[in-house]
Amino acid sequence: xxxxxxxxxxxxxxxxxxxxxxxxxxxxxxxxxxxxxxxxxxxxxxxxxxxxxxxxxxxxxxxxxxxxxxxxxxxxxxxxxxxxxxxxxxxxxxxxxxxxxxxxxxxxxxxxxxxxxxxxxxxxxxxxxxxxxxxxxxxxxxxxxxxxxxxxxxxxxxxxxxxxxxxxxxxxxxxxxxxxxxxxxxxxxxxxxxxxxxxxxxxxxxxxxxxxxxxxxxxxxxxxxxxxxxxxxxxxxxxxxxxxxxxxxxxxxxxxxxxxxxxxxxxxxxxxx
Amino acid sequence: xxxxxxxxxxxxxxxxxxxxxxxxxxxxxxxxxxxxxxxxxxxxxxxxxxxxxxxxxxxxxxxxxxxxxxxxxxxxxxxxxxxxxxxxxxxxxxxxxxxxxxxxxxxxxxxxxxxxxxxxxxxxxxxxxxxxxxxxxxxxxxxxxxxxxxxxxxxxxxxxxxxxxxxxxxxxxxxxxxxxxxxxxxxxxxxxxxxxxxxxxxxxxxxxxxxxxxxxxxxxxxxxxxxxxxxxxxxxxxxxxxxxxxxxxxxxxxxxxxxxxxxxxxxxxxxxxxxxxxxxxxxxxxxxxxxxxxxxxxxxxxxxxxxxxxxxxxxxxxxx
Numbered sequence: 001x002x003x004x005x006x007x008x009x010x011x012x013x014x015x016x017x018x019x020x021x022x023x024x025x026x027x028x029x030x031x032x033x034x035x036x037x038x039x040x041x042x043x044x045x046x047x048x049x050x051x052x053x054x055x056x057x058x059x060x061x062x063x064x065x066x067x068x069x070x071x072x073x074x075x076x077x078x079x080x081x082x083x084x085x086x087x088x089x090x091x092x093x094x095x096x097x098x099x100x101x102x103x104x105x106x107x108x109x110x111x112x113x114x115x116x117x118x119x120x121x122x123x124x125x126x127x128x129x130x131x132x133x134x135x136x137x138x139x140x141x142x143x144x145x146x147x148x149x150x151x152x153x154x155x156x157x158x159x160x161x162x163x164x165x166x167x168x169x170x171x172x173x174x175x176x177x178x179x180x181x182x183x184x185x186x187x188x189x190x191x192x193x194x195x196x197x198x199x200x201x202x203x204x205x206x207x208x209x210x211x212x213x214x215x216x217x218x219x220x221x222x223x224x225x226x227x228x229x230x231x232x233x234x235x236x237x238x239x240x241x242x243x244x245x246x247x248x249x250x251x252x253x254x255x256x257x258x259x260x261x262x263x264x265x266x267x268x269x270x271x272x273x
Numbered sequence: 274x275x276x277x278x279x280x281x282x283x284x285x286x287x288x289x290x291x292x293x294x295x296x297x298x299x300x301x302x303x304x305x306x307x308x309x310x311x312x313x314x315x316x317x318x319x320x321x322x323x324x325x326x327x328x329x330x331x332x333x334x335x336x337x338x339x340x341x342x343x344x345x346x347x348x349x350x351x352x353x354x355x356x357x358x359x360x361x362x363x364x365x366x367x368x369x370x371x372x373x374x375x376x377x378x379x380x381x382x383x384x385x386x387x388x389x390x391x392x393x394x395x396x397x398x399x400x401x402x403x404x405x406x407x408x409x410x411x412x413x414x415x416x417x418x419x420x421x422x423x424x425x426x427x428x429x430x431x432x433x434x435x436x437x438x439x440x441x442x443x444x445x446x447x448x449x450x451x452x453x454x455x456x457x458x459x460x461x462x463x464x465x466x467x468x469x470x471x472x473x474x475x476x477x478x479x480x481x482x483x484x485x486x487x488x489x490x491x492x493x494x495x496x497x498x499x500x501x502x503x504x505x506x507x508x509x510x511x512x513x514x515x516x517x518x519x520x521x522x523x524x525x526x527x528x529x530x531x532x533x534x535x536x537x538x539x540x541x542x543x544x545x546x547x548x549x550x551x552x553x554x555x556x557x558x559x560x561x562x563x564x565x566x567x568x569x570x571x572x573x574x575x576x577x578x579x580x581x582x583x584x585x586x587x588x589x590x591x592x593x
Contacts, residue, residue, distance in 0.1 A: 098357045130325060130357020137359055171366045 006135040009147035010157035011125025014184040019122035024227035025243035027080030031117040039124035040089030048078035051223025056088020098131020136176040143179030150191035162255035177252035180207035194270040208242040278343035285350025290314035343450030354378035401454035409441035411459035428576040435513035535564035545569040
């Protein structure tokens with residue numbers, strides 16, 4: 001059965017890096033992977049495409065009209081055969097990017113693009129309207145993974161997204177659940193433990209802690225995922241481990257978001273220690 | 274007027290529901306009718322646009338459900354579609370057994386006939402499990418806003434009765450929601466007009482029901498219609514055709530005063546051209562710029578009775 005996962009988290013926390021490395025690792029396992037970037041910045045799949053910004057679905061709609069688009073206009077094959085799609089959307093300050101995500105999903109459905117062993121949805125940081133919850137809707141991602149560091153504002157953003165997961169999980173046919181928390185380290189003290197505790201407090205678990213590593217920046221500068229750039233590195237091993245954990249994961253929870261006071265108290269606990 | 278025990282919810286600001294209700298009211302008054310469908314609004318205000326409108330929709334659905342309708346139809350508006358309200362999910366979570374969604378946000382494009390097609394396809398979700406076809410006919414896509422919609426239906430029923438056939442279901446006109454489950458049980462679908470071909474094809478694929486693409490138009494078209502229906506249902510249509518031909522010849526005789534008139538057709542749609550040519554030939558009309566102005570109604574007149582009404586109208590114009 002096709003697995004559909006979505007990665008959410010604060011802007012700039014490393015979702016796209018994490019998504020791309022998960023996709024690369026899964027493709028190395030012989031799986032057929034589709035990664036869909038749900039962000040007007042259209043940078044989700046860049047490291048899978050040797051640094052290239054692929055044409056976005058929304059750009060194609062604007063240029064040709066949605067009925068003239070073919071599959072090959074919006075789906076591009078990158079590292080390891082990973083199929084890459086970027087939703088695209090408006091420039092900052094104009095239009096409605098959320099509606100662009102909805103339109104993208106409808107077009108991809110119509111083109112029969114949503115197939116494979118795993119679909120990875122990489123969603124922009126601030127889920128500011130209904131459109132960005134599209135991957136959580138019935139028929140799409142069953143497993144949501146929150147990417148967070150140990151910084152309070154990052155935890156706050158992850159906690160906030162739990163509200164959406166909880167609300168959508170509560171629908172009678174809602175299938176999306178929280179698959180777990182992915183810690184993306186910023187070299188803070190006790191960061192791994194803090195993120196793990198946060199995951200427990202919201203009723204989930206930390207599936208993997210990804211330590212901060214220079215190889216990530218080096219790989220990015222070389223326009224590659226870590227998996228491709230330095231497959232023998234320990235960091236690549238971490239991403240492979242994460243990918244395997246996701247494939248094996250059967251624990252799916254409805255999260256219970258924390259109140260701000262509780263979140264702050266949790267963060268303070270680790271700072272004062 | 275379509276689904277008699279249905280309630281429509283327009284998920285949007287009150288203005289969207291008001292606009293629709295006003296239009297339908299104005300049309301009904303013009304047709305000397307007072308019946309208006311029940312339309313509710315989810316009453317989205319700026320607050321719902323900012324914070325999401327799903328709760329407001331849920332409230333509207335509960336309000337509609339309290340009236341115990343046979344069916345709730347939820348239509349979306351531009352703004353509810355733009356902000357990404359998951360209308361389908363809200364409806365799926367509702368305890369109402371029969372609730373359908375039709376995306377009708379204006380920016381999605383399409384015109385009136387696209388909306389009709391979408392609505393018919395959405396309502397077909399209420400079709401029950403297939404039964405053995407019983408030789409009856411289903412009418413697909415009658416135009417509820419047409420002034421002569423019921424006159425057209427009476428004419429169609431009369432023609433079908435010449436073949437001993439009854440209309441099982443008017444999909445969708447003056448029916449209860451429960452009756453819609455009979456879609457797929459008829460032996461033949463008759464589409465109101467060829468613009469509904471996609472609907473006809475969809476039902477043919479789904480239920481195996483063949484279809485005739487249009488109500489009958491014109492003298493020869495009406496006779497051909499009887500032959501086609503007979504052919505599809507394995508009925509000998511010769512007597513029906515003979516009877517109707519005699520009826521038509523009597524009608525033509527009754528309007529022999531129109532024969533040879535100088536006429537000037539105006540406002541003809543492309544679909545009306547074949548009918549105008551047939552009438553020119555039957556009545557030996559002389560088209561010329563200075564002729565008596567004749568028009569052919571849109572939608573086109575159905576069957577022999579429709580032609581009779583048109584000819585009566587022309588006679589009044591000639592005598593005016």
